[in-house]
Amino acid sequence: MPFVNVAGDVNLFYEIKPTTSALQATTPWLLILHPQFLDISFVYPYVDGPGQLLERFNIILIDFRSHGRTQAKVSPSCDLWTLAADLAFALHKLNLPPVHLLATDPLGAEVAIRFSGLEGFVSTAFQAVMGSWTNPELPEDWDASVSATQWWLYGPRSTYCSLDVLDAWAGALIRRYPPCKATLALGSCVAYVERETPPSSLAPLLKAPMLVLHGDFQNIYDCPGAERRFNEFINLPPPSSFRVMKDTPLQMFDTFPERVKEQYYPWIDNLLAQQTIIPAEPSATISTLFNPSEALKLLAELLGDPSVASRDPHNSDSFYALSDEKISSNAERIRTLESNQISKFSILGGGAPESWTGASFEEQNPERFSKRIQKSAGEGGTSMVEEIILAITESTAEDDLL
16 A cells, blocks of 8 residues: 655555646646545545546545544644644655645645645634543444534535435544544544644745635634635735635535536636646755755744754654643543543444445445434434534524434
C-alpha cells in the first residue's frame, strides 16, 4: 500500500490518480480533503467517470490521521496546524508541485485555511456530543450522540438526504470508532472540536482564489456569520466567491453532489482557463518551495511564541499551537480512554469490512444505523438525542429533531 512518512510513526495513506487528459505533464494537481470520520474512498464519485475532475487535474487523495488507512498513534499535541503540516510534508516527499485544494467539509476547510494561511470557523456543536460518543456508559448513549452528530452534519433526515447516505456515514463510525476504540475516536475529532481561532494576522495572508459553498441549514453555522468571515480575507483575488446553497445541509458533498459540481466545475474551469500553462518543474525546483524552518518561524511570529521556531523542522509533529498545559491534559485524556476502552463494548457491525476490501454496501453495514434509531424510538429511547440537539441550539424546530 502507498504510505508516506511525515513524522515518527505517522504514515499517511495516499492515492494518486493521473489525469485522463493527454497533457498529463502540464495538468495541474488537485488535493481533495475527505470529510471528518470518513476517508478518501468517499470522494471517489467526484474523481472517476467522464466529465469528472480527472479530466481537469492530476489528483492526490490523503487520509488524515485517525482516518481510513493512515497509520498513526493519537498524539496529545496534534491540532489543525499539525494536520496541515502533514499535508505539506506529504506533498514535498512525493515531489508534487503546488496544488489546488478542494475541502469537502468543515474539517477540510479548517485544514485548508491553515494550509493556505487563513482563519477558520468557531466550534459550537461537537463539544456537546463528544463526551457520550467517546466514553459512553450504554449503547443507547453512543447511538444518541452519533445521531445528534449526524443531525449537525446532515440536518433533518427526511428533508435533505436518503437513508443510504446517512447509513453510509454512520456505518463508518460503527466500523471504525466504537466505544472499544475510544482513543481512535478521540483522534478523529479532537483537532477540529477543540480548535482555537488563529491570529487575525493570518487572514490577509491568503492570496489564492477561493470559492465557498455554504448550506443554508444554519442552526449551527449561520450564513451571515460565515459570509462575514469570508469577507475578512481581504486579499482574495477574483473570481473568489461566497455562495449560499439553498435547502442544503452543512455536509453537502454526498447529499447533493450534482449541485456542488454545478457550482464548482464552471468556477474552476474559468479559473484554469485564465492561468498560463506552466511546464512541469524539476524536483529540485519543487524542493526549494518547501521550507519548514521558515514555516516554523512564521508560526512562531503568529502565535507570539519564539520557542516554536526552535522545534525540529524535519517532521510535522513540530507544527502545533497547543499550550503545554493543553498537551498534558490531552495526554491524560488519552491515558484514561486507553484504560477505559479495554472494558467498553463494541457495536453490532463494528469491525465490518471496508470498501477497499471489495465489500458491498450491505457487507459494510450489516445493521443499518437508521434501523437502530428506529428501534430506540419504538422503545421511547430518543430523549437523549433530543436533549443533545437542544443543547446545541435552542432555535431548532421541534419537527426537525429526528
